[in-house]
Ligand code: SF4
Ligand code: FES
């Protein structure tokens with residue numbers, strides 16, 4: 001017999017704490033009842049933050065089931081927006097904008113310099129798990145192009161010196177709390 | 182609806198307010214290039230190929246997403262339009278591979294055609310082209326995702342038409358990909374329609390891949406033989422071999438779609454183990470022989486068994502997919518020999534109304550109206566797997582209307598149910614009776630004394646009342662019975678209730694039936710109690726009696742009772758024990774070769790001419806698309822010769838059309854006998870044992886589908902029926 005009581009919201013409830021569920025519910029309430037897809041983005045954000053800055057396939061599926069949308073609708077959103085990470089990230093994520101304005105102002109040099117300094121490629125994470133670099137789309141800071149974002153802080157009008165300075169500040173900040181070293 | 186006057190390429194046209202330029206142009210036969218627009222899908226306007234020049238606007242606009250306005254002057258060929266179209270084409274070709282020579286779509290590719298019209302000879306781009314990994318979508322659809330132009334037709338089809346979204350567009354910009362993200366196959370029963378929708382060679386049919394080029398194919402119209410809708414198809418064949426089957430547009434039946442079952446079943450004909458010569462079993466081994474010997478042998482055996490037993494010990498089972506003409510001839514022939522045992526209903530348990538003659542179709546309204554029902558009540562219907570395209574129509578209606586179900590089994594619906602009741606199978610009629618009781622209470626002035634007596638003591642709940650309210654309040658509403666209803670031991674009770682509820686609530690009713698020609702088989706008289714069009718006949722044994730009681734001889738036509746009847750095990754034993762089994766069959770594999778004594782090779786579907794009568798009572802005739810292989814012959818010809826050899830009269834038909842015309846005339850002359858349903862059938866308890874559902878399953882319904890390789894490899898072939906209803910769009 002069809003188990004009509006099968007509760008599709010259970011999966012997500014197992015994965016994240018109740019407080020986060022409440023936050024997602026709060027987002028759901030902001031949209032009309034029959035519109036199920038708008039809360040995908042805020043829900044993913046909540047889940048990602050809860051999971052150390054990245055999403056697993058299982059989590060995306062759980063979000064889809066919780067919101068009662070097809071799995072693929074969630075994959076679409078998660079793969080489209082660069083703020084969602086589908087792999088484990090380093091402690092600090094350096095998001096380099098390579099969209100039009102930044103590219104015109106030398107974003108490729110920024111990328112190159114970062115890659116050389118950290119000895120990783122775009123989209124990779126350093127072995128010590130401290131830094132990841134990733135490419136993002138326009139962050140609405142074109143006026144200060146080229147730019148990059150680290151831990152929610154924008155750094156604009158980048159030069160190689162400026163980048164070096166940012167990196168060493170980050171490393172310094174991290175030293176006392178490095179339990180993995 | 183208001184009208185506006187517009188001009189396209191100098192033609193003055195009137196159009197409905199709100200229609201898009203491209204719709205009006207299509208209507209007027211003015212061609213506008215397009216990739217993403219499709220008349221059955223929502224407007225996505227993402228390919229930009231349909232740019233046209235509207236005089237009042239400063240730049241070219243997409244015709245698929247620009248509504249008409251009064252006085253609009255549109256040019257599809259002006260410099261501005263052509264310029265825009267050319268730029269779009271150049272853009273689309275940046276990443277599209279130049280692999281037309283090895284692409285299955287070559288020759289019928291929209292991108293190829295349009296690039297001839299709008300593309301430049303040489304590309305200005307020197308950058309490397311992007312490559313996308315192919316997806317595994319299962320045994321029916323093959324993918325070359327590098328060719329995808331992201332029109333999203335396939336995505337919208339799943340989301341909008343089927344209601345099960347499996348494909349999506351993941352990634353962004355240059356990294357966008359169409360796929361399922363995590364590897365999973367396409368599991369819907371209508372999945373292969375995306376092959377037709379895909380304008381390029383990204384999605385092509387796996388079974389016919391690399392078999393032929395589009396320009397080598399010839400096209401013959403035909404009718405698909407696997408469900409009671411009778412979808413219209415075109416058979417594409419080359420040098421007498423069927424290469425593929427594609428939908429033929431018919432708005433009132435299949436629209437532009439086709440179920441996977443109807444699309445890929447042809448593989449049984451081309452790859453199945455066909456019986457190519459008549460064969461007789463001598464001392465347990467099969468020997469090939471010629472038609473004359475085989476027919477003489479069959480006739481001698483029939484005469485012997487029928488003669489000795491006065492017709493009692495011989496039985497004829499007709500397959501669900503026999504044509505009207507075949508069924509007519511076979512019953513005429515068998516009755517001519519003095520035997521009255523004939524039936525096609527191998528999946529029916531209730532024969533209580535057999536003594537009343539009558540022929541009528543399963544629907545009292547056009548199929549197309551399913552689209553616009555405000556309320557649809559499904560009774561024991563697994564509509565997605567029984568009539569996949571009817572399910573798409575019901576789904577369409579649920580955009581504004583409501584669907585409800587009383588189904589003893591786990592349903593898998595591609596639309597949301599407003600109400601669902603799940604009674605025990607043996608209490609189906611009892612549950613439905615509560616709906617009648619509720620309807621009677623709401624419409625007291627419409628009930629007669631009989632109904633009043635009948636519903637005496639039947640109580641109903643809030644839910645039954647809600648269902649009735651929906652049926653009454655809906656401007657258009659219908660009650661739709663699934664195939665299982667006719668398999669239920671109380672089929673006639675359920676049918677009677679359905680018609681009463683329909684009358685009380687001012688709804689329509691429709692009975693879905695097994696196979697593609699149930700209505701035709703009945704009209705033709707392939708039932709034990711009546712000959713063609715309800716004509717008188719001496720009552721004989723029905724299918725259940727023939728298959729379970731055991732007879733000395735059987736004639737089976739295009740059917741495997743040991744698989745598809747409700748009494749498969751008993752049928753097998755009885756066929757094995759019979760003295761003689763004459764099988765008219767297209768295939769020599771399966772158990773038919775174990776139990777039969779003589780096998781006569783008959784043409785398969787698409788290899789013979791004939792007529793199917795669909796569930797609405799619509800006669801659809803077709804001629805053979807390809808010749809039958811080997812020495813197999815169209816069954817109507819075999820039956821004609823058999824009739825003559827049996828010394829029965831009236832078997833001098835020259836063509837199947839002649840038989841059809843004779844039947845048509847008979848139909849017109851037969852008075853419209855109202856089926857006697859005056860006395861309400863009794864509502865007795867059915868046993869649990871008798872109401873078990875041995876569902877045949879989506880890809881098991883007839884000998885042809887059972888031998889279609891690709892369909893048999895799909896996950897739907899093994900996991901049916903599935904339990905949890907799942908609708909997420
Ligand atoms: S696969 Fe075909 S139908 Fe689907 S988006 Fe790509 S081109 Fe369009
Ligand atoms: S393009 Fe880099 S911030 Fe806008």
Ligand code: FES
Nearest residue numbers: 226228229231245
């Ligand atoms: S057909 Fe109009 S934008 Fe694609």
